[in-house]
Each structure stands twice: as structure tokens, then as C-alpha cells.
Amino acid sequence: MRKKLTFGIVLSFLFILGLGVYFYWRHEKHYKIVCYLATWSAYRQPPMNYNIDKIPGNICTHVVYSFVGLDGESFELKLINPKFDSSEHGLQNFTALHKKWPHLKLLVAIGGWSEGGESYSEMVKEEERRKTFVASVMSFLEKYKLNGLDLDWEYPGEASRGGHPDDIENLSKLLQELRTEFDKHHYILSAAVPATEYYVKQGYSIQNLTKYLDQIHIMTYDLRGTWSGSADVHSPLTVRPHDKAEYAKTNVRNGLELWTNGGATKKKLMVGVPFYGRSFTLVNKDNPHLNAPIIGPGAPGIYTNESGMLAYYEICNNMKRHGWTKEWDDVGQVPYAYHEDQWVGYEDEESLMIKMKLIKDGGYGGAMIWSIDMDDLNGECGNKNALLQVINDNLKC
Numbered sequence: 439m440r441k442k443l444t445f446g447i448v449l450s451f452l453f454i455l456g457l458g459v460y461f462y463w464r465h466e467k468h469y470k471i472v473c474y475l476a477t478w479s480a481y482r483q484p485p486m487n488y489n490i491d492k493i494p495g496n497i498c499t500h501v502v503y504s505f506v507g508l509d510g511e512s513f514e515l516k517l518i519n520p521k522f523d524s525s526e527h528g529l530q531n532f533t534a535l536h537k538k539w540p541h542l543k544l545l546v547a548i549g550g551w552s553e554g555g556e557s558y559s560e561m562v563k564e565e566e567r568r569k570t571f572v573a574s575v576m577s578f579l580e581k582y583k584l585n586g587l588d589l590d591w592e593y594p595g596e597a598s599r600g601g602h603p604d605d606i607e608n609l610s611k612l613l614q615e616l617r618t619e620f621d622k623h624h625y626i627l628s629a630a631v632p633a634t635e636y637y638v639k640q641g642y643s644i645q646n647l648t649k650y651l652d653q654i655h656i657m658t659y660d661l662r663g664t665w666s667g668s669a670d671v672h673s674p675l676t677v678r679p680h681d682k683a684e685y686a687k688t689n690v691r692n693g694l695e696l697w698t699n700g701g702a703t704k705k706k707l708m709v710g711v712p713f714y715g716r717s718f719t720l721v722n723k724d725n726p727h728l729n730a731p732i733i734g735p736g737a738p739g740i741y742t743n744e745s746g747m748l749a750y751y752e753i754c755n756n757m758k759r760h761g762w763t764k765e766w767d768d769v770g771q772v773p774y775a776y777h778e779d780q781w782v783g784y785e786d787e788e789s790l791m792i793k794m795k796l797i798k799d800g801g802y803g804g805a806m807i808w809s810i811d812m813d814d815l816n817g818e819c820g821n822k823n824a825l826l827q828v829i830n831d832n833l834k835c
Contacts, residue, residue, distance in 0.1 A: 469499075469797065469798075469803065469804040469805070469833040469834075470499045470500060470653065470708060470803055470804030470805075471497065471498050471499045471500070471804055471805055471807070471826075471829055471830060471833060472498070472499070472500040472501075472502060472628075472653070472655060472708050472804065472805065472806040472807065473493070473498035473500065473501045473502065473807050473809075473810045473826070474501075474502045474504050474547065474806070474807060474808045474809040474810065475488075475490070475493065475501060475502065475503055475504060475532075475809060475810060475811060476488075476504055476808075476809040476811050476812075477503065477504060477505075477519060477522055477523070477528055478519070478522075479809070479811035479812075480522060480526075480528070481522075482741045482742070482743075482811075483740075483741055485816055486741040486749070486751060486815070486816075488810075488811035488815060490528065490531045490532055490535070491531070492811075492815060493535060493810065494810075494823050494826060495535055495538060495539030495541075495542050496539065497823070497826055497827060497829075497830040498542065498810070498826070499541070499542070499543065499804070500542070500543040500544075500545060500585075500626075500653075501532075501535065501542060501543075501544055501545070501810075502545045502546070502547045502588050503528075503529065503532050503544070503545065503546045503547065503584075504547040504550060504588075504590070504809070505518055505547050505548060505549060505550040505553070505590065506518055506523070506546055506547070506548050506578075507548065507549070507553050508548060508549070508553070508557045508558060508561060508571070509557075510556070510557035510560065512570070513557075513560075513561045513567045513570045513571050513574075514570060514571065514574035515548060515571070515574045515575055515578050518553075529546075529582050530582070532544060532582075533582050533583050533584065536583070543585040543586065543626060544584050544585050545584060545585055545586045545587060545588050545626060545628065546578070546579075546582070546584055546586075546587060546588070547587075547588040547589075547590050547630070548575075548587065548588070548589060548590065549589060549590035549591045549592060549630075550590050550592065551592050553591075553592070554592075554599055554600050555591055555592060555593060555594065555596060555599040555600040555601045555605075556599075556600025556601075557600075558591045558594070558600075558605075559594070559600055559601050559602045559605050559608075561612075562594075562605065562608035562609055562611065562612045563602070563604060563608050565611075568608075568611065568612050568615055569615070571612070572612075572615050572616055572619055575587055575616065576619055576623075579623075579625060580623075585625065585626050586620070586625045586626030586627060586628065586652070587616070587620075587625070587626075587627060587628070588628045588629065588630060588655070589613075589627075589628070589629040589630070590629070590630040591609070591629075592630075592632075593632060593637045593640075593641050594606060594609050594640075594641030594642065595637075595640035595641035596637065596640065596641065601640075601641065603640075605641055606640065606641050606642060606643055607643075609641070609642070609643075610643050610646040610647075610650070613627070613629075613646065613647065613650035613651065614646075614650055616650070617650040626652045626653065627650065627651050627652050627653075628651055628652055628653035628654065628655055629647065629651055629653075629654060629655065630655040630657055630710075630806075631647070631654055631655065631656060631657065631697075632656075632657055632693075633656050633657055633658045633661065633688075633690070633692075633693025633694070633696065633697075633710070634661070634688055634693065634696075635687060635696055638696055638697075638700075644697055644700030644701050644702050645700070645701040647702070648701055648702045648703050648706060651706065652706065653706055653708055653803065654697065654702060654706050654707050654708065655708045655710060655806040656693060656694060656697060656707055656708065656709060656710050656806070657710045657808075658673060658690040658693045658694065658709055658710045658711070659672055659673040659710050659711065659712035659808065660672055660712070660716070661673060661674065661685075661688045661689060661690075661693070662674075662685070662688075662716060662783070663716050663746065664718065664732065664734055664735050664746055666682075666685065667732070668718075668729045668730060668731060668732055669718040669720060669726075669727075669728065669729065669730040669731075669732050669774075669781045669783070670728060670729060670783060671716075671728070671767050671770050671772045671773075671774055671783030671784070672712070672715070672716040672783055673690060673711065673712055673772055673783075673785060674689045674690065674767065674769070674770030674771070674772060675689060675690050675691060675769075675770055675771040675772065675792065675793070675796070676689050676690070676691045676692075676769065676770065676771075677689055677692070677769075678728075678767070678769040678770050679769070680728060680729045689770070690709070690793070690796070691796075694707065694709065694800070694802070704800065704801045704802050704803065705801070705802070705803045706803055707802045707803055708802070708803055708804050708805060708806035709793060709796065709797050709802055709804070709805055709806065710805075710806045710807075710808065711785055711790060711793055711805055711806070711807055711808075711829070712784070712785055712807075712808055713749070713750045713785070713807055713808065713809060713810065713811075713812040713813050713825055713826075714742075714747050714748060714749050714750060714784065714808075714809075714812045715747065715748050715750070715753050715774075715782040715783055715784030715785075716746060716747060716782065716783055716784075717735065717736025717737070717746055717747060717748050717780065717781065717782040717783075718732040718733075718734070718735060718736050718746070718780075718781045718782070719732060719733045719734055719735065719736055719737065719779050719780060719781075720732055720733070720776070720779045720780070720781055721733055722779075723778050723779040726763075726765075726776035726781055727765075728767060728774065730781065732781075733779075734746075735747075736748065736780050736781065736782060737780060739752040740752065742812070748782050748784070749811075749812035750784060750785070750786075750812050750813055750814060750825060751812065751813065751814045751815060751816070751818055751819070753775060753782055753784050754786075754814055754818065754819035754820075755818055755819065756775065756777065757775055757819075758818075758819050760777065761777055762775045762776065762777040762780075763775060763776055763777065767783075771789055771792045772784070772785060772789045773785075773786050773788070773789060785825065786825075787824060787825065787828045790825055790828045790829055790832070791828060791832055793805070794828070794829060794832035794833055795832070797833065798832075798833070804833065805829050805833065807825075807826065807829070810823075810826060813825045813826050
């Protein structure tokens with residue numbers, strides 16, 4: 439009897455242990471797919487206008503509504519586009535995604551490139567201003583039934599963006615204060631941060647961000663552009679032979695190592711991938727190779743209408759219907775394409791598979807996308823939402 443009892447106890451113990459290992463494995467393998475939505479995409483010309491009901495909530499784990507702003511006088515959160523956000527019920531429709539996709543975590547992003555940094559620097563430097571801001575955030579999240587806040591301050595400490603040397607310390611204070619309040623309501627606190635040493639060193643305490651943030655969204659894109667002086671891909675995986683000395687560490691691998699070497703927890707790091715390309719106008723159409731001389735930014739896309747960038751759906755359409763030639767950066771592990779004097783570096787399904795392998799092999803927390811409204815949203819070139827689907831398929835493996 440005692441032997442049977444002992445055997446039963448051992449079996450029960452092994453069963454419980456097995457369950458623990460299983461759920462631990464499941465937890466460790468659960469990657470996040472953070473999908474940013476650029477709300478102004480709703481105003482693009484049909485059929486590329488992107489309404490909230492197009493969000494594929496089945497293949498995102500988090501969706502980030504971008505952007506709201508900061509009032510430089512009251513230091514409260516404010517609506518940047520009240521017409522869309524409020525009058526056209528953008529935020530209300532966004533929150534309604536919970537009805538269709540209960541698993542989705544819905545966040546709102548504050549900041550962005552166009553916001554600058556001066557008002558943020560002014561806000562964080564005084565305790566009362568930070569308290570006002572935190573209170574306004576809490577009120578906003580409660581009002582719209584959101585799951586959290588993403589801070590996209592570009593960039594603390596950067597003088598040309600209105601920053602101040604004290605920003606690095608004051609940002610940490612703000613995050614600590616937000617963390618204290620967020621924990622009471624189980625809100626998610628994240629931040630979009632740069633992947634370049636220059637910006638990181640002057641504006642971010644990596645250890646404090648790791649301590650106070652749930653997720654750190656690394657912007658491992660826009661690493662090249664017209665400012666770098668030649669035609670090049672903007673999210674190279676690693677250093678290439680043609681990279682200038684000042685760009686030797688400006689790539690995805692080095693950007694991630696910058697954060698992990700500084701003390702960041704890998705599982706909190708979301709690896710940023712772009713659903714758009716950086717485009718250029720070449721000096722000589724007969725020299726369309728990597729590092730070719732440029733005149734300036736590429737021509738605006740038909741739908742995105744912005745010089746120097748093209749949405750993935752514009753790029754794939756150019757190749758499918760307008761005779762563009764596709765090439766591959768063998769070291770950077772990303773594609774580029776050209777036609778006449780126009781050139782663009784971007785991501786495709788193959789390059790994203792490589793980056794998803796990097797995420798899994800490296801033990802990172804998942805992928806972050808800027809932005810889902812620039813995917814092949816209507817399946818013009820193949821599968822609908824092809825890039826996002828590749829990310830989902832590969833991170834589920």
C-alpha cells in the first residue's frame with residue numbers, strides 16, 4: 439500500500455512538474471507582435487485609405503494608436519487630430535476592437551517625430567508638471583478603456599529637438615511615477631526608442647527604462663536616409679563593407695546589442711521592422727547599386743504622398759506593374775529596387791523571415807511594426823497583409 443501511495447505521489451509530482459514546464463515553455467515562446475497604426479492613413483486616397491475596421495486583430499497582439507500629443511502649456515495629454523480622434527469617433531472605434539478581438543492590447547502613443555521634444559523636456563523637469571501629466575494620462579486611459587501608453591518622445595537630451603541634458607534623469611522620474619500609477623490598474627507602459635548610440639547615450643538610462651517599462655520598442659529602421667548621403671537600405675541586419683565608419687554600428691544587430699549591453703532585458707525588447715521603404719533620386723540612373731550617389735529624396739508615392747519614402751504596397755506595385763528591378767543586399771539581408779533614377783530600400787517577406795529568426799534565436803520579446811497601414815492591405819501583389827502574416831507565421835513556429 440505504501441509503495442502504491444509513494445508511486446502515486448511521484449506520478450502526481452511528475453505530472454505537476456510537466457505542466458509547469460509546459461506552461462513555462464508556452465510563456466517563453468509567446469512572442470508579441472506590436473502593430474502601430476498611423477491614424478492619418480484614413481485620409482489616403484482609396485483604395486489605400488486605412489480605416490480602423492481593417493486592423494487584422496487576429497495577427498497582432500498589441501495595436502498602438504498613433505498619435506496623441508502633449509499640451510505645452512497645461513502639460514496634459516491632448517488630441518492632435520480632434521477631427522479624426524473625436525468627431526469621427528476614431529478613438530471610440532479603436533476601443534471597440536476589444537469586442538471583436540478580446541485578446542488585443544490597445545495602447546495609445548504620445549509624441550512622434552512631428553511633435554518635437556521641447557514640451558516634453560519642459561514637462562519632465564518639474565514634479566508638479568509630471569503629476570499633471572500622469573493624472574491626464576490616467577484619465578485618458580480610463581475614458582477610452584485602453585490598456586496602456588506608449589511614449590514616443592523623439593528625442594530626450596537632443597538640443598536640436600528642444601531637449602536638455604537633464605532629460606535623461608527627468609525621464610526616469612516620469613517613468614517611475616507612471617509605473618506607480620499604472621501598477622494600480624495593470625496598465626502597460628512602453629516606449630519607442632532609438633537604435634543609435636548617439637541618441638541613446640544622451641537621453642536614456644537603459645537600466646531605468648528596463649526597470650519601469652513593460653516593453654521597449656527599438657526603432658531598428660530609418661538607419662539610413664538622404665542624410666547619410668547615398669542610396670542605401672535603412673534597416674540592414676549587420677555592418678557591410680561599404681559602410682562609412684560613422685555608420686559601422688548603425689544596423690539592427692548593433693542597435694539591439696546597444697540596449698542589451700546596457701542592461702536591457704531581452705524579453706522586453708521588441709525589434710522594430712518597417713512596412714515602408716526609404717527612397718532616393720539617383721545622380722546617375724546607370725549606377726543603381728548600393729551606396730550610389732544621390733541627388734536627394736525619391737519622388738512621392740501616389741498614396742503616401744511623401745518625398746523620400748514609399749509604402750510597401752507602392753513598392754510591390756512598382757515592381758509588379760511598372761518595371762522596377764529588385765536586388766538583394768547580401769550582407770544587410772534586405773532588398774532594394776530601382777527604376778530609371780528612382781531607388782528604394784525596404785523589407786519584404788524574405789527579409790522579415792530573417793529578422794524573425796533573429797528575434798527567436800536572440801531571445802527577444804517580439805516584433806514591432808511601423809506601420810500596419812503600409813502593408814499590402816488589399817492583396818494587390820499577393821496575400822493580403824502579406825508582411826504582417828509572415829511575421830505572425832514565423833513567430834508562432
